[in-house]
Amino acid sequence: xSDLLVVRHAQASMFADNYDQLSxxxxxxxxxxxxxxxxxxxxxxxxxxxxxxxxxxxxxxxxEAYQSRGLSFPEITTTPExxxxxxxxATLKLLKEPSTAPDLAALxxxxxxxxxxxxxxxxxxxxxxxxxxxxxxQGGVLGDDVESWQDFRTRVLAAIHHIRKCExxxxxxxxxxxxxxxxxFFQTAxxxxxxxALQTGWRIRNLSLSKFLYSGxx
Numbered sequence: 001x002s003d004l005l006v007v008r009h010a011q012a013s014m015f016a017d018n019y020d021q022l023s024x025x026x027x028x029x030x031x032x033x034x035x036x037x038x039x040x041x042x043x044x045x046x047x048x049x050x051x052x053x054x055x056x057x058x059x060x061x062x063x064e065a066y067q068s069r070g071l072s073f074p075e076i077t078t079t080p081e082x083x084x085x086x087x088x089x090a091t092l093k094l095l096k097e098p099s100t101a102p103d104l105a106a107l108x109x110x111x112x113x114x115x116x117x118x119x120x121x122x123x124x125x126x127x128x129x130x131x132x133x134x135x136x137x138q139g140g141v142l143g144d145d146v147e148s149w150q151d152f153r154t155r156v157l158a159a160i161h162h163i164r165k166c167e168x169x170x171x172x173x174x175x176x177x178x179x180x181x182x183x184x185f186f187q188t189a190x191x192x193x194x195x196x197a198l199q200t201g202w203r204i205r206n207l208s209l210s211k212f213l214y215s216g217x218x
Contacts, residue, residue, distance in 0.1 A: 001213050001214070001215045003173065004185075005172070005173065005174045005213040006024055006175045006182055007174065007175065007176045007208070008179060008204050008205065008206060009156075010022050010024075010025075010027065010074070011025045016155075020054050027057075029148075029206060031065065037062065038065050042076035045171040046077065048175045049078055049175070049176040049177070050078075050082035050178060051079070051082070055121055055177055055178070070096055071106055081156060082156065082159050082175065082181050084179070085149075086178040094132065097110070101113035104131055106126075111125055111127075135197060137195065137198050153184055154155070156184040157188065159181070160185065183201035185212060186201075
């Protein structure tokens with residue numbers, strides 16, 4: 001039996017010009033995780049990260065906590081298949097071209113009506129984001145440049161298979177990725193439906209830790 005510790009990246013820079021970087025709070029979150037793992041003398045046999053900077057930066061902050069105590073930390077392996085889905089791209093595109101999704105017009109108008117300093121703005125964006133994701137998961141076409149749910153699921157499953165194959169019996173593996181791939185890890189473990197997997201993803205907070213056990217194909 002092996003342990004698989006799947007971590008959602010720490011808080012990124014929402015609404016900044018470059019979202020794909022940790023916020024000040026995100027850096028502190030990652031430091032807390034590193035400190036907790038060091039205090040628990042948690043040894044790792046392998047570390048995998050998705051291809052985004054926020055994935056790598058979260059893992060690197062944790063690694064620094066180990067190195068500051070003279071503890072070993074495995075080489076970080078970047079795995080493109082652990083990338084997030086492209087719903088953010090589709091959502092931003094809809095905000096620029098709302099006429100392409102008339103069924104989401106009310107949510108789009110709600111978000112666009114709020115100023116940047118309105119505390120409701122992030123929640124309005126999340127409501128729109130989830131609606132776009134539901135449309136995507138049910139097969140709605142969001143543009144030729146947006147990966148389909150089935151293609152997304154297939155590539156994350158390939159990453160899961162690769163990790164289980166390479167990190168066999170008695171290993172402890174850490175994975176740093178995003179909400180989307182974590183929902184597929186959850187679906188693989190529980191055999192839940194696509195819709196339940198997607199909806200569960202919205203409850204996965206920044207730097208949350210999901211622990212799975214695996215052995216062979218189980």
